[in-house]
Amino acid sequence: MDNLIDILSNAKSIAVIGASNKVGRPGYTIMKNLIDGKFEGVIYPINPREEEILGIKAFRNLRDIPSNSIDICIIAIAAHKVPSILKECCEKHAKLAIIISAGFSEVGNRDLEKEILSIAKDCGIRILGPNTAGLMYIPSKLFASIETTPLSGDIAFIAQSGALASIFIEILRQRNLGLSLYLGLGNRIDIDEVDALELALRDSATKSIAMYLEGFKRGREFLKLALEAIEFKPITLLLGGRSRAGSRAIQSHTASLALDTAMVIDILKQYGICVVDTLEDLANVSYAIPRLEPVNGKKVCILTNSGGPSVLATDYIEMMDLEVPELSDSIRNELRKFLPSIAILNNPIDMTAEADYERVYNSLKTLASCRDCDYIVFIYIPTASSPWRDVIDALSDISKEHRNVIAYVGGEDSERMVLELEKRDIPVVTTLKSIATTIRCSYIRAKNIKKVQQYRSLF
């Protein structure tokens, strides 16, 4: 059986079973996404009653297709028809079937699901789903999904929910960020979170892995892969079904078993996986983490031009068991050289409103390279007097040498500033609380990288 990465990288032909001209039907959306995405191989729409689908010649069934091989079959028809269609996919030597159709174990139809799995095993075809929103593999321009199309980016999103993908993609799009791949797991009868993680690990466009899971099918293998990923592709994870009623809800969503959440989260953290609480954090952390050097230390210094936001950031940081320590005299003396006399040299360090290139650059340089600060938080709220482009230049110049600085900007020009920071690949988050979540995750990751490296050196 081929690896998922090989299948997706080499796909030359796709059949869409249930392709439709009717706006709103899954088979319409998939065809539209494949075409708009400019997939470079051949697309075969299958529809017994249409000559053409969205301008592409349609076939009555798979057997009518002249070629005797089709790489990927996307199935979007009624559940009870899936087994026979899957057999036809096998006859065409398909390597992967993406089963969009719902109506399987999530509504109690376990036998139908078993039947599909047995067909797939017999012919060696991989199955994504059923009850999946599909997949998008951006390096191959393969938008085989009913979900919104993301911008191209470097985050892989693996999720047991298409609707959350849609929200996540929109959160990223507002920041001009995108995905390298999306994989909707659905009921996971074959391809599961481990296969998906492996795909993300092997995919060179992916820098960061964001996941939404409602359960684990192969926990041990998942953790093993997470250790492989730890140095190169940070994993950020949001868990659904953590509450009693939530775990009841996932039964009818993806038929997953409930987790013993506290224990599971504890184990995941021990493998350097960042477990977050919200989709907003998932976006912030998965963007910022790969851009931040994982430093194994808890001391956080805050450099700012404003009071309130830095008070809140300090609260969040300390509540996550990190430290905002008072600064040593030597660092204070150093800072005093280029900060105005009214600047406050406690930590948070308030440069006051007038923060120009020199002040920001020199302050950041001093903090980033000193032993008082493991991580530096830069909080900047533009005021009427602020030359924010100069401030970004300073941040950008520091980030070329020091990767322990994370930025937050807020207020009137913040949207433009965030885009500019992202363009320069600077770790930036969009909520004050995400600052703390991101540093906490980076610190835990660093601790575990160190542990992994120590183990490795034993052999």
Next chain:
Amino acid sequence: MDNLIDILSNAKSIAVIGASNKVGRPGYTIMKNLIDGKFEGVIYPINPREEEILGIKAFRNLRDIPSNSIDICIIAIAAHKVPSILKECCEKHAKLAIIISAGFSEVGNRDLEKEILSIAKDCGIRILGPNTAGLMYIPSKLFASIETTPLSGDIAFIAQSGALASIFIEILRQRNLGLSLYLGLGNRIDIDEVDALELALRDSATKSIAMYLEGFKRGREFLKLALEAIEFKPITLLLGGRSRAGSRAIQSHTASLALDTAMVIDILKQYGICVVDTLEDLANVSYAIPRLEPVNGKKVCILTNSGGPSVLATDYIEMMDLEVPELSDSIRNELRKFLPSIAILNNPIDMTAEADYERVYNSLKTLASCRDCDYIVFIYIPTASSPWRDVIDALSDISKEHRNVIAYVGGEDSERMVLELEKRDIPVVTTLKSIATTIRCSYIRAKNIKKVQQYRSLF
């Protein structure tokens, strides 16, 4: 001494001491905000070296102004010059001095602050600040602040931080929402959170009160006013300085004393005040709460067209000690009448992707008026097949009769949908977690309203 509301409602003349033509100076920003805000009274810029400020005739000093009364003086000059200027404001019978200048108790200059207070007491002038970002009172078109100008709306924002006001205003602006008033408390030597709260209570444009505080000056009076507000103007509060290092940081920000946070939060909740954790929640809750009927019950029903988001919402709701109960057979049978056979009638209730006007309206109506559900959450993620305008019509029609329904929308069209929901005054929040925070606050408020009403009936 006049009430703040009288001073602000009747202000006919304003002097800006330290008015400037230099872009970036506080005295420039204030002048610009006053002029752009179209203040209808007279503005007197005071500057010893300029003939005009932004096109308005300037005066060398207050005494040169022909009128012998000026209602409001805004002071934006060096701290040590403030006492003598304040005396001149007294001579002109000013009722309120807004002292933007910093450099008082927050940097240890306690004596200077005492001097100001004593002058103010002698002549009966009210003081806002010092070290304040100013105030904006939208009903009087009075933008006496160095902060970003908000859109006009019905939320009052009272804050010990101008930078947070700037972020908060921007969060609201992205949703086309605005403020009725903004009041920056600064060091609170005279006007404090109680005066501010009273102003918001008396102001007819204000429907909801959002606050950021770093401490309380008159806790008992604050709570007394909160009880007065409880039925008509819900209060949502974000506290800064909750951590050890955070409380150190507020010392140099607004010279506030540290709180015993857990105890304080517990007391605030007993008075029906909603204590939130983030600025995003502050925006969501303060918008949604006054539009939601406070129902004294914990049972939450979720109606949705999507799996993952409702799983997460269920988790958040249960984690906040509310319930997502299973539905009774009679409600299930009722819902079965208009929902498709593949719909999932557990709670969350998944209508599946095809949610049209009839299905949404009938389902909401059934849930909103039954005893199984105290609050209804409507989670909608538009898909390629969704007629989202019909869905909003259904929500809108239900909201005319039932005010226990709160909405969340996400994904591709969500920004437009949120704006449309707001236009129709429907309670909507923009993060899944805010759903739970809002309901929790509404429930606690309802419990306390009931308690207050019982006490009242005893007398």
